[in-house]
Structure formats: structure tokens, C-alpha cells
Amino acid sequence: MDPDTREVVSSIELSSGWELRLPLRWTAILRSQLPAETSLAVTTGVWSGADAAKALLVGADVAMMTSAVLKHGPEHFCTVERDLVRWLDDNEYISVAEVRGSVSYGATDDPSAFERANYLRTLHSWTAPHRLTPRSPSGD
Numbered sequence: 001m002d003p004d005t006r007e008v009v010s011s012i013e014l015s016s017g018w019e020l021r022l023p024l025r026w027t028a029i030l031r032s033q034l035p036a037e038t039s040l041a042v043t044t045g046v047w048s049g050a051d052a053a054k055a056l057l058v059g060a061d062v063a064m065m066t067s068a069v070l071k072h073g074p075e076h077f078c079t080v081e082r083d084l085v086r087w088l089d090d091n092e093y094i095s096v097a098e099v100r101g102s103v104s105y106g107a108t109d110d111p112s113a114f115e116r117a118n119y120l121r122t123l124h125s126w127t128a129p130h131r132l133t134p135r136s137p138s139g140d
């Protein structure tokens with residue numbers, strides 16, 4: 001929306017990889033709270049085989065892609081499939097079922113401790129772009 005004219009502006013903006021974080025988080029939370037026969041699809045920010053692997057790990061049944069296919073063309077499906085199969089091999093998984101949900105909340109003994117530990121680790125990973133020099137007590 002243009003805030004000056006209050007008009008809705010139509011434009012297509014492709015997604016970015018970082019947008020995958022929110023769908024991953026909620027899929028990880030919801031997987032164990034929903035019946036096993038309820039299918040979950042992750043969408044928004046899936047661009048690569050690694051992204052598809054993450055979707056499976058948190059418990060998705062499928063990972064959906066639009067932006068990546070618009071940018072790279074339909075052959076991108078083959079790239080993603082090849083990279084996902086390679087990832088399965090490298091990590092010695094014998095089936096997708098083995099992967100699905102293995103890093104979801106239901107797979108941890110204490111989900112809130114798991115979340116808190118990850119949150120703290122994320123905070124500690126922050127490094128300020130520039131440090132402010134503290135003033136001395138005398139004001140020098």
C-alpha cells in the first residue's frame with residue numbers, strides 16, 4: 001500500500017530464503033499437536049534441496065516452491081530433487097519417512113528448554129557492527 005495515497009500497489013516480489021524461518025518454526029511446533037494423518041506443507045522461502053530437507057526435518061509432508069521456479073525455470077525442480085537425494089545419502093537416511101519430524105518439538109524431551117537454548121545461542125551470536133567507546137566516570 002502507498003501510505004500517501006492509501007492505494008493498493010500491485011507488484012510481484014519473489015520470496016527470500018530467510019522467510020523460511022517462520023514456516024519452519026510453526027511446522028516444528030504444530031507437527032506433534034496435530035493427528036499424524038494431518039498433512040503439513042511448508043511454503044514461503046523454499047529455494048533449495050537444503051530448504052526442502054529442513055521442511056522435512058521439522059515435520060512437513062511436502063515443501064512447496066513458487067519464487068525459485070519463477071526465477072530459475074521448471075528445471076529447478078530437478079536441481080532441488082538431486083540435492084535433496086544427495087543430502088539423504090550423505091546423511092545416511094534410507095527413507096524420507098525417517099527424516100520427517102525428527103527435528104520437531106515432538107522429537108525433544110523438553111521443547112521449551114530446546115527453544116530457550118536456541119534463543120540464547122542466537123542472541124550470543126550477535127556481534128555489533130561497531131562498538132561504542134564507554135565514557136569514563138570523570139566524563140573524559
Ligand SMILES: Cc1cc2nc3c(=O)[nH]c(=O)nc-3n(C[C@H](O)[C@H](O)[C@H](O)COP(=O)(O)O)c2cc1C
Nearest residue numbers: 012013014015016043044045046064065066067068
Ligand atoms: C506469481 C505468483 C502467483 C501466485 N499465485 C498463487 C495462487 O494462485 N494461489 C495461491 O494460493 N498462491 C499463489 N501464490 C503464492 C505461492 O503459492 C506461495 O505461497 C508464495 O509465493 C510463497 O512461496 P515461495 O517462497 O516459494 O514463492 C503465487 C505467488 C506468485 C509469486
